[in-house]
Amino acid sequence: MPELPEVETIRRDLATILTGMRIRSIWSSGKPLRMNRPIDMAAVEGLSVGCRIVEVMRLAKYLLIYTDAGGAVVVHLGMSGNLHVESERSPRAPHTHFVWTLERGRELRFVDPRRFGSIGTLVRGEEESLGVGVEPLGPQLSVRYLGELLAQTRRPIKTLLLDQKKVAGLGNIYVCEALFGAGIHPSTPAYLAQGNAAKLRTAIRAVLRKSIANRGTTLRDYTDASKRSGQNQRTLQVYGREGDPCFYCGNPIARQIDSNRSTFFCPGCQPLPTE
DNA sequence: AAAACACCCTGCCTGC
């Protein structure tokens, strides 16, 4: 499941491979993507065909491929999306939904079995239209900002951290891991964790940095732009470990469902505050 | 107005 570290890994790969390349043509499977929405082919074509790629950026979980046409093609990988750079002669994988044909026989391919991903466009300077919150690895996520964010609501802290409009780029895996790192029970009402803002900020950043260093977490189908798996799954402390002993206290890792999503935590290391 | 929830989709895994 691509979250910030996986998207960042792909971004770095693509920046190396694609920067300076010219796009010759585009192709779509014709299938709609997220929310059954068709791709705006005219907009993508205007920013792609005949254009040169100038840089590849990331905002939250979005990949922004800027061209010399003055904007970016915006790709979100959703749950099962992958971007691969391959030879045009290699057969296209099932569920290939979009292809940018590049120079020297190369293709950038968007493969997404579940079609939860999206492809759109953006004019340079209008990145805020994506509506995402602060970058957790950037300077905006100060202890003070995070503390104020926590103070504002009684929502469970896990739900708050998953809200992309508040903090951008965290998904289910890294929220579980960060809350474990900070010793905070996922059901804690956010305002009760105000005093833990510094610890939480440190944990969020550590978890994300470690995963980027490990080139992402591959649980099922995530691979980088060259189809290599990540290695961060070996370092997970709680995610996917229900019933297994906590590496620190030995208690079995617990699982609960919050807003229809699995939450993994250690009842020993992450006590629920009594108020 | 915030928060909870339903829905989009396919592949994989489990249990009968």
Next chain:
DNA sequence: TGCAGGCAGGGTGTTT
């Protein structure tokens, strides 16, 4: 062996 059902969950639209 085959098939039904549960599960995975990010983001968005809808309801409460």
